[in-house]
Amino acid sequence: MINTEYHDPVLLNECLEALIKDPSGTYADCTLGGGGHSFAIASRLAKEGHLHCFDRDPEAIAFATKRLEAFKNQVTFHPVAFAKLSEEIAPNTLSGVLYDLGISSHQVDDSKRGFTFQGSNPLDLRMDTREAESAQQWLRRVSADEMAGAFRFNADLDRAYKLALKIIEIIAATEGEILPENIRRAVESVFPDKRHEINGILARVFQAIRMEVNGELHQIEESLRGAVNCLLPGGRLVVISYHSVEDRCVKNTAAEFEKDCLCPERLPVCRCGGHNRKLKKWNRKPILPSAEEIARNPRARSAKLRVYEKV
Ligand SMILES: C[S@@+](CC[C@H](N)C(=O)[O-])C[C@H]1O[C@@H](n2cnc3c(N)ncnc32)[C@H](O)[C@@H]1O
Secondary structure, three states, X not given: OOOOOOOOOOOHHHHHHHHOOOOOOEEEEOOOOOOHHHHHHHHHOOOOOEEEEEOOOHHHHHHHHHHOHHHOOOEEEEOOOHHHHHHHOOOOOEEEEEEEOOOOHHHHHOXXXXXXXXXXXXXXXXXXXXXXXXXXXXHHHOOHHHHHHHHHHHHOOOOHHHHHHHHHHHHHOOOOOOXXXXXXXXXXXXXXXXXXXXXXXXXXXXXXXXXXXXXXXXXXXXXXXXXXXXXXXXXXXXEEEOOHXXXXXXXXXXXXXXXXXXXXXXXXXXXXXXXXOOEEEOOOOOEOOOHHHHHHOHHHOOOEEEEEEEO
16 A cells, blocks of 8 residues: 555665565664555565664654554554664664655645745754754854855855855844745845746755754764664665765765775775675665656655665
């Protein structure tokens, strides 16, 4: 049963093919969302198989718990950030770990969550609403330098410093909550020559703020390191990313584990023993969605699937 109302799972068959080698194994879906991938994984498990589902968004956990009711004896829910993977799961126990990064369609579509620049709700952008700092608080706290750094690094945005100064100026003159229209005004004023691209720029600005508020790159690095530890030899690490900064973070973190020798480059001879490799690539080039999938689900268009195997 594919219920696409909450979120239409991306690259579903490709993920399942890469992830599940042993139907009696134990798996982790680190980004449960609406449970689309989890439902399909659980449906393929033998009765000895088990699935650990992580999501830091309590709404996702509540929705998917109902959806996975039929598998309740084989599924354990972890309502925490996936950086905690290795605190929750024992080392060398998993046959596969899946990440479908970013946010779900439900999170974007529910304007109360303040994820979208198209709504009129105050900026929030927290995946876990129990976390202390919302986007509004982040915008009020950081310096122009820090804000500009986030726009540059997380979204490759030019005129980042000018935009940060403008946002700070507009916020200072705004009584009450920070609304999407305040950010739009700043973007329109800094990019007057790009009137036809304003929505694209706003999407990137929101992405950059969201990544800071949720510590997304730190979460990915920390969790991938934990996943390497939790996987059994031969186990698969399956990751879908949706933009270049996320993808680079996945590639660079995995690359640390693809090297045999961990000695600093300046050492003339290897001193570490040279047998440290823990991951190898399962697919040389990232797997992309088909034209048919993109036509059916436009949110799949930027997806890239990378798969590694623990050695
Ligand atoms: C793209 S959606 C996953 C959709 C899911 N695969 C499906 O088929 O419905 C990403 C989900 O991961 C969650 N998420 C993102 N970063 C997270 C993190 N660091 N820890 C835990 N959950 C996270 C989000 O709250 C969101 O529900």
